[in-house]
Amino acid sequence: MGYEDILVNVPLVGNSHQVDLALNIAKKFNAHATGICVLPEAAILRDAVQSPFILMNEEEASETIRREYEKVADLEKQFSAAAEQAGVSHNWRSGEGDPAEVLLLATRLHDLVIVGQSGNEQDLLWGAATQLALSGTPTLILPAGWSRTELPQRVLLAWNGSAQAAAAARNALPLLKTASTVTLLIGQNREAPPERARLTPVSIEKYLSRHGVNVEIADLAGRDSDAGAGILGYTETLKPDMIVMGAYGRSRFREWVLGGATRQVLEDMKVPVFMAH
Numbered sequence: 001m002g003y004e005d006i007l008v009n010v011p012l013v014g015n016s017h018q019v020d021l022a023l024n025i026a027k028k029f030n031a032h033a034t035g036i037c038v039l040p041e042a043a044i045l046r047d048a049v050q051s052p053f054i055l056m057n058e059e060e061a062s063e064t065i066r067r068e069y070e071k072v073a074d075l076e077k078q079f080s081a082a083a084e085q086a087g088v089s090h091n092w093r094s095g096e097g098d099p100a101e102v103l104l105l106a107t108r109l110h111d112l113v114i115v116g117q118s119g120n121e122q123d124l125l126w127g128a129a130t131q132l133a134l135s136g137t138p139t140l141i142l143p144a145g146w147s148r149t150e151l152p153q154r155v156l157l158a159w160n161g162s163a164q165a166a167a168a169a170r171n172a173l174p175l176l177k178t179a180s181t182v183t184l185l186i187g188q189n190r191e192a193p194p195e196r197a198r199l200t201p202v203s204i205e206k207y208l209s210r211h212g213v214n215v216e217i218a219d220l221a222g223r224d225s226d227a228g229a230g231i232l233g234y235t236e237t238l239k240p241d242m243i244v245m246g247a248y249g250r251s252r253f254r255e256w257v258l259g260g261a262t263r264q265v266l267e268d269m270k271v272p273v274f275m276a277h
Contacts, residue, residue, distance in 0.1 A: 001211075002029035002174045007110040009103060009128065010035045010079060012071055014116070018142055019079060020149035022114045023086045028151060029174060032089045035079040036106050037072050039065075043096040069094075100131040107137045112171075114140045117269060130266060133247035133275035138171035140242075143269045152241035152272065153180045157215070158231050158261075159204050161189040164246025167276040169204065172244045175274065176213045183238055184208070187220035187227050228264025235271055247275040 008022035009015075019035065026033040045061040048054045076092045083090035095102040107113045118127035132139040155176060159165050169176075176182055184205065208215055218238075220230045231243060248262045265273060 001177075003031045003111040004029075005034070005110045006031050006112045006114065007034045007036060007103075007107050008114040009099070009116065010037045010075055011116065012037065012039075012068070012075070015075070017147050017149055018114060018116060019082060021142070023083055023088050024149055024151060025112070025114075025175075026083075026088045026090075027086050028178065031111070032091070033083055034091050034093060034106075034110065035076070035083075036093045036095070036103070037075055038099040038102045039068050039072065039094070039096045040099055041065075042068055043098075046096070100128040103128045104131055104135055107132060107135070110137065112138050112140060114142065117141055117143045118266065130247075130249075133262075133266075134249045134277045136277055138168075138274065138276045139247075141266070141269070141273045141275065143271065143273075146272060148241070151175065151178055154238065154240045154242075155179045155182045156185055156231070156234055156238060156240040156243045157182055158185045158187065158220070158227070158243065158245040160187040160227070160246075161204075162246055162248070164248050164277055166246070168244050168246045168274060169208070171276045172274045173211055173213070175242070176208070176244070177211065179213075179241075182208070182213055182215045183218050183234075183240070184215040185218045185220050185231065185234055187230070228261035228268075231261060231265055232268055232270075240271055242272045242274055243269070244274045247277045249277070 003025065006022055006026050008019055010019060022033055042065045045065055048056045049058050049061050072094050079092060080090065093106060113132055115129050115132060118129045129141045133141065152175060157169060157176070159169070205215060218234060220227060231245065235243065243265065245265065
């Protein structure tokens, strides 16, 4: 079991570590890597030029878009050179529009997507990292300033029995199996079974063991509402290379309402976070 198709977001600036980590993961699992660069400004300029309500110099807008595509061409060359040096099968895509919307379209047929942390309060809800984590595609989010490119060796796996936590654990198995240490952080069970359902509890430890992942156990003390702070606290103590956790959010009037732990970790993460919904 591994990853066969990996998508990595390649922004116009600050992308080298993101790409190097993606290629290292792809090389480890003999996967195909796709680099993608999204140009939101180009889409905005095209809309502005066509709008009767905005005064926009069409030649200046065209020149700005042309310069952006020159940068994209340079990024493609750099990505292809790095992938060839790593011996990784690869291809390149580019697009225009809102990064979250474009990446959601692009990632549908990929096993893993790698993106950077959202940069501000608005991006926390609407940015690519959050939207991808809640989309159903396993998402590895790198914090701002993260420069390490090797596969994670010390992993903190947060578990509360929820469907989201189970999805994260299942989809992270290839990376869990390559880690040297996995700490299972057990919190309060988030879900109660249906009233008429009778089922013996499932053991996440036994499940992981059957997949060749042996874990150390830690207890996430406190209430479920404090889970985000608890997870971040353990990152300070255990110094993991990666956190694995479920992404919890629900759609309300077409807006995402993030769960407390999901929101806090996305805001304050200092190490990469692997999320699934």
